[in-house]
Amino acid sequence: MLHVFITKDHFPRCHEAALYGVRPSSVNQLAQVSDGDTAYLYQRVAGALYGPYACRGPVRYLGPTVPAPVWEAAAPGSKREKFRFVVRLEAGPEVSRISVSQLYELAGASGVELVPADFIKRSVYTFLPADGARVAEALLAAPRQLAMPFLPRPRPYPLERCVPVCGDGLKHILQYERLGESLLEFVLAREETSLARDLAARPAFNQLRIDDRGNRIDLVYASPAALYVIELKRGRRDAEARRDILRYEIWARGRREGLARGLGLSSPRPTVTPVLVADGGPARPAECRIYDWQLEDEPTRLSFTRVQ
Numbered sequence: 001m002l003h004v005f006i007t008k009d010h011f012p013r014c015h016e017a018a019l020y021g022v023r024p025s026s027v028n029q030l031a032q033v034s035d036g037d038t039a040y041l042y043q044r045v046a047g048a049l050y051g052p053y054a055c056r057g058p059v060r061y062l063g064p065t066v067p068a069p070v071w072e073a074a075a076p077g078s079k080r081e082k083f084r085f086v087v088r089l090e091a092g093p094e095v096s097r098i099s100v101s102q103l104y105e106l107a108g109a110s111g112v113e114l115v116p117a118d119f120i121k122r123s124v125y126t127f128l129p130a131d132g133a134r135v136a137e138a139l140l141a142a143p144r145q146l147a148m149p150f151l152p153r154p155r156p157y158p159l160e161r162c163v164p165v166c167g168d169g170l171k172h173i174l175q176y177e178r179l180g181e182s183l184l185e186f187v188l189a190r191e192e193t194s195l196a197r198d199l200a201a202r203p204a205f206n207q208l209r210i211d212d213r214g215n216r217i218d219l220v221y222a223s224p225a226a227l228y229v230i231e232l233k234r235g236r237r238d239a240e241a242r243r244d245i246l247r248y249e250i251w252a253r254g255r256r257e258g259l260a261r262g263l264g265l266s267s268p269r270p271t272v273t274p275v276l277v278a279d280g281g282p283a284r285p286a287e288c289r290i291y292d293w294q295l296e297d298e299p300t301r302l303s304f305t306r307v308q
Contacts, residue, residue, distance in 0.1 A: 001037040002132030004049065004125040005087075010071050011043040011050060017070055018090065018156035021062070021083030022123040027165070028182040028218075029124035030059050031189035031206045033087055038136050042100065042119060049098045052140070056088040059186075060162040061173050070157055084177075085165060091154060096144035106142055110134040117214035128205065128262035166190065179295060181234045185218055187302070188230075188277075195277065195291065195304045196221065199228055204263050210251045217248045222263060226271040227252060233278040241276055245288055249274040277304070 005020045014020050020041065022030060033039075033055055040051035062070065062084045069081045100119075107114045112131040119125060127135055163169040165186065177183060188195065189206040196202060204222035209215070219230035229252050231245040252259060253272040260270055274288035290307040 001032055001034065001129060002127045002136045003033055003037060003039045003055070004042050004119070005039055006042045006044065006119055006122055006124065009043065009045045011041050011046070012150075012152055013071055014041055014089065015050070015091065015095070016152040016155055018088060018154050019070060019086050019159075020089055021070060021081070021086040023082055024084055024177055024180070025182050026123040027059075027085040028185035028189070029122065029126075029207060030085060030087065031186045032126045033059055033124070038132075039087075039089065040098070040139070044119070047100050049100060049103055049139075050095055051098075052092045052136075053089040053095075054092065056090050057159075058164040058166060060086050060088075060159055061165055061169065061177075062086055062162050063172070063176055065161055086159075086162065088156070088159060095151065098139060098142060098144055102142060103139070106138040107135050110138050115209075115212045117212055118209065120214065126205075126207070128208075129264050130262045181232050184234075184293070184302075185232055188219055188232075193302050193304070195293075195302075198304065198306065199223070199275070201226065201228055204265075210248060217252070220252075220259075220263070221275075222265055222270070225267055226273055227256065227259065227265075228273050228275050230275045230277060233276065241278065242288065245274045245276045249288070 005014070007014060020039070035055060035057055037055040039053045039055055040049040041053065042049045062081050064080055066081060070086070071081070071083055104114050112127065112135055126132070163172050165173065170187065185206060187193070189203045199221055201221035201223040203219065205220045206218060208217040208220055210217060217229050218232045221228040221230060229245065229248045231241065231248065233241045249272055256270055256272055257268055260267055275291065276288055277291045277293055279293050292305045292307055294303050
């Protein structure tokens with residue numbers, strides 16, 4: 001997978017600490033990041049990308065026991081790091097500078113659409129697997145400016161006390177973080193849950209952009225014959241939520257061949273089914289599957305109840 005990690009002005013610190021982090025509200029944007037993936041850091045102030053970097057290990061959580069902040073405290077006097085979900089980075093043998101305009105040109109030449117909404121109000125942009133492979137190859141082949149002269153020497157931040165965001169680690173994390181929509185999406189995009197078993201499908205992608213305004217499908221699950229487009233709504237199962245998910249279904253249905261190819265699926269024309277997952281609100285007729293979700297007594301367990 002290919003990721004662009006977006007930062008306003010923390011790039012030199014990310015390089016020095018060999019670490020990139022996001023706020024809890026953005027942890028869902030790290031859901032596709034895995035060990036061995038390729039990443040570039042985009043510093044908006046400079047208007048440039050730097051890389052390549054390799055992602056090492058799982059996404060981890062910097063809890064309140066971490067000895068010192070990595071970037072800056074959440075508020076004056078606070079000891080809690082505000083970028084609490086992190087990825088270990090390993091710099092390539094040659095970290096280079098690539099202008100963002102050059103990225104757009106390379107992506108276009110590779111047949112991959114990029115728009116400004118991909119990087120506005122975002123912490124991470126992840127390419128579909130097939131698209132990312134083409135863009136990563138084009139980035140490596142492009143003429144670049146060396147960036148190393150102004151970069152600090154890497155001094156990897158110790159992660160021994162940082163909990164992986166998976167399995168039993170969730171039990172620890174939920175002592176300090178609430179299971180909001182972003183963390184729920186992260187879990188659903190990576191863990192096998194009763195929802196995946198009921199749909200007989202696997203998590204395939206999340207945060208899939210559908211237009212130039214930045215609207216995104218929360219989750220896409222895939223089986224050999226079907227794509228499930230999933231919208232998460234906390235405390236809402238109303239007409240607006242149903243309109244959103246049905247609009248996403250129409251978009252995905254019209255692009256099912258390209259979407260299947262981009263996800264690396266073998267089925268050329270999969271069925272597209274909308275799914276709405278909420279934790280409350282009145283049940284009303286809708287042209288989609290509706291599930292309620294709730295935490296059970298064991299913090300790492302999620303329960304999904306089919307409403308329709």
